[in-house]
Each structure stands twice: as C-alpha cells, then as structure tokens.
Amino acid sequence: xxxxxxxxxxxxxxxxxxxxxxxxxxxxxxxxGASIVEISHRSADFMAVAAQAEADLRTLVGIPDDxxxxxxxxxxxxxxxxxxxxxxxxxxxxxxVVSGHWGKTAVKQAQPYVEVNIAADGEAGGFRDIPAxxxxxxxxxxxxVHITAxxxxxxxxxxxxxxxxxxxxxxxxxxxxxxxxxDVSRYGVIYAGAQKNLGPVGIVVVIVRRDxxxxxxQPRADIFDYRSHAARDSMLNTPxxxxxxxxxxxxxxxxxxxxxxxxxxxxxxxxxxxYAAIDGSGGFYRNEVAPGVRSRMNIPFFLPSAxxxxxxxxxxxxxxLIALKGHKAVGGIRASLYNAMPLxxxxxxxxxxxDFQQRNG
Ligand code: PMP
Numbered sequence: 584x585x586x587x588x589x590x591x592x593x594x595x596x597x598x599x600x601x602x603x604x605x606x607x608x609x610x611x612x613x614x615x616g617a618s619i620v621e622i623s624h625r626s627a628d629f630m631a632v633a634a635q636a637e638a639d640l641r642t643l644v645g646i647p648d649d650x651x652x653x654x655x656x657x658x659x660x661x662x663x664x665x666x667x668x669x670x671x672x673x674x675x676x677x678x679x680v681v682s683g684h685w686g687k688t689a690v691k692q693a694q695p696y697v698e699v700n701i702a703a704d705g706e707a708g709g710f711r712d713i714p715a716x717x718x719x720x721x722x723x724x725x726x727x728v729h730i731t732a733x734x735x736x737x738x739x740x741x742x743x744x745x746x747x748x749x750x751x752x753x754x755x756x757x758x759x760x761x762x763x764x765x766d767v768s769r770y771g772v773i774y775a776g777a778q779k780n781l782g783p784v785g786i787v788v789v790i791v792r793r794d795x796x797x798x799x800x801q802p803r804a805d806i807f808d809y810r811s812h813a814a815r816d817s818m819l820n821t822p823x824x825x826x827x828x829x830x831x832x833x834x835x836x837x838x839x840x841x842x843x844x845x846x847x848x849x850x851x852x853x854x855x856x857x858y859a860a861i862d863g864s865g866g867f868y869r870n871e872v873a874p875g876v877r878s879r880m881n882i883p884f885f886l887p888s889a890x891x892x893x894x895x896x897x898x899x900x901x902x903x904l905i906a907l908k909g910h911k912a913v914g915g916i917r918a919s920l921y922n923a924m925p926l927x928x929x930x931x932x933x934x935x936x937x938d939f940q941q942r943n944g
Contacts, residue, residue, distance in 0.1 A: 588905070588925075632828050635831060650792050678728040685734055702720050759780070781834065
C-alpha cells in the first residue's frame with residue numbers, strides 16, 4: 584500500500600519521516616522501556632521533549648521572549664471561547680472581522696461572554712473577499728480585534744497584517760501557521776490548532792504576549808486561565824503528551840527543511856500550480872476568491888456541475904489524490920496544500936485537473 588497525496592483540510596497529511604519515526608518509537612522510546620504515551624508527563628524524559636518542542640517552535644515561528652507559548656489540549660474552537668474569558672472584562676466590547684466560516688465560529692464562541700462588535704463582515708459577498716481595512720468599524724474601547732488569518736473553508740487569506748493601532752490583534756492561524764514568515768510582534772495573541780501545519784489533532788498552540796496575561800478577564804476556572812497554564816508550563820493538568828511529541832517532531836522536520844522562508848517559497852509554488860490549472864481552464868474550473876486574498880493553503884473550486892464535482896473527487900481518488908471533496912458549507916472541491924504536501928502532490932493534482940478536463944470538458 585503506497586501513501587496517496589492527501590489534500591485533506593485537517594487532520595491533514597504529515598511528513599512521512601515523522602510518521603516513520605513515531606512508528607519506530609511506538610513500542611519503546613528513548614531507552615525508557617516504554618512508549619512515550621505510557622510515561623508520566625512530569626518525567627524528566629517527557630519534560631525534555633516538551634521543552635524542546637517549545638524551543639523549536641520559537642525558532643521556527645520567530646516568537647520573541649515577551650510572548651508565552653501554551654500547548655493546550657483540544658482545538659482552536661475552545662480557544663475561541665477562552666479568548667474573551669481571558670482578555671476581556673465582563674461586558675467589555677470586542678471587535679471581530681468575519682472573513683469566513685471560522686470567523687463566524689469565533690464570534691459564536693465569544694458572544695456568551697462579551698459584547699461582540701462585528702467590525703466587518705464578508706458574508707454578503709459570499710466570503711469571496713476580505714473587507715478592506717478602511718471599511719472596518721472598530722470600537723475605541725475594544726479589548727482586542729480578532730481576525731482569521733486564513734479561512735480554511737472559504738479559501739481567503741490576509742496577505743498583510745492589518746493595522747489596528749494599540750488594540751491587541753488576536754489571530755486564528757490554525758490553517759496557516761508556519762506556512763511563511765510572520766512578524767509575531769504585530770499580534771497580541773496567535774492561536775492555532777495543530778492538525779494542519781503543526782502535527783496531529785488534539786493539541787492547540789497559543790502564543791500570547793505576556794502583558795496580556797496580566798489582564799483580569801472574567802471569572803473563570805483555573806483550567807480556563809491562560810496565566811495559570813503559562814505559570815505551570817502548560818502542565819496544569821495532564822497535557823496531550825503523544826500529540827505534543829508528534830508536534831515536536833513535525834516542527835523539527837520543518838526546521839530541517841529550511842524553516843518558514845523555505846515553506847513560503849514552496850507553498851507559493853504549489854498554490855500557483857493549482858491556481859494556474861484553474862485559471863487556465865477556460866472556466867471549466869472556477870475559484871471565486873478575489874485574487875489578492877486567495878489562500879495559499881486551501882483552494883476551493885467548482886466544476887460546471889455538482890455531478891462533475893463528484894466524478895472529479897472519485898476519479899482523483901482512483902488516481903491516488905485523496906480528500907478533495909469540498910466542505911459541505913460551500914460544496915465543490917477543496918485542495919489543501921499544507922507544509923507537508925510535497926510539490927509533487929500539487930504537480931500531480933494540476934496534471935490530473937488537465938486530464939480530467941480533456942475527458943469531461
Ligand atoms: N479555525 C480554523 C481556521 C480552522 O480551520 C479550524 C478547523 N478546521 C478551526 C478554527 C476549529 O478547530 P478545531 O476543530 O480544532 O476546534
């Protein structure tokens with residue numbers, strides 16, 4: 584059985600060398616006489632893995648010392664609820680820019696706790712563009728401004744960091760972290776579920792400027808408190824050790840490959856192959872996103888009919904290109920091209936798209 588090119592939006596393809604190392608170490612790890620999933624998170628052996636993963640992630644993403652890095656159980660959605668609890672006072676206003684499905688989710692998770700001002704919303708335009716910064720209706724007194732750096736379903740991506748003045752910018756980087764160099768110092772908080780670019784599902788990274796940890800926030804249990812997690816190096820309770828280990832291996836792989844500058848180059852090359860196949864198809868394939876905000880990570884597109892969409896997905900699978908079905912919210916096709924997707928995968932997809940059109944166009 585050979586591995587297919589896997590275009591899943593997440594959980595997503597991982598580097599084969601990472602999977603092989605995890606496989607080799609599954610029964611016995613590091614001379615401890617047990618698997619890493621069978622030992623205490625407080626053992627010196629595991630603590631070293633955790634510390635190394637943080638150090639490597641700091642190097643990879645360029646995280647300054649005045650930012651804490653939390654490795655928490657669960658996913659990005661949980662963080663969307665914890666953000667207002669930690670950063671905003673009861674009833675305080677927060678500003679959200681909604682550029683797709685995940686921005687809407689972030690609003691929904693915050694609304695029970697704070698007054699959410701939708702500063703801009705791309706939904707009327709089908710989330711095919713990001714509302715221009717000049718149109719945002721920001722509040723004067725917001726606790727933070729929230730954006731979704733890359734919308735995994737709608738395929739729209741911020742290509743520059745918006746200026747929101749002194750108010751902390753909070754960004755959901757779940758589907759684009761480490762895909763290119765970013766200036767962390769422009770953000771108050773960056774959060775990312777790991778299951779796209781960082782490793783396996785079940786662990787989420789929160790990069791938070793330390794001064795924001797001093798905010799009183801709202802009444803909350805210790806386990807929902809970023810400050811408590813930071814004080815205990817994300818070991819307030821039993822962390823997802825296996826996921827943390829796999830994340831560490833994936834980050835090491837990205838560093839060995841050349842880091843975010845190299846992935847920016849590769850990701851641009853991969854995305855341009857697929858966009859060229861769409862744009863050069865004479866309208867057979869359609870991507871409706873405004874060119875300036877097209878995502879490099881997730882490329883949604885449509886064929887002339889739902890029937891052809893379905894045939895495309897089935898034929899692609901038979902050709903070793905899997906998980907191309909679009910999200911049910913938009914339909915069509917979606918190709919996700921995260922860091923672990925090799926150039927050959929994008930080349931194979933572009934060639935398949937050309938062949939499919941010849942046969943069905
Ligand atoms: N934000 C974005 C940008 C996502 O892509 C996803 C998951 N696809 C989420 C949030 C939700 O993440 P989780 O399922 O880990 O809660």
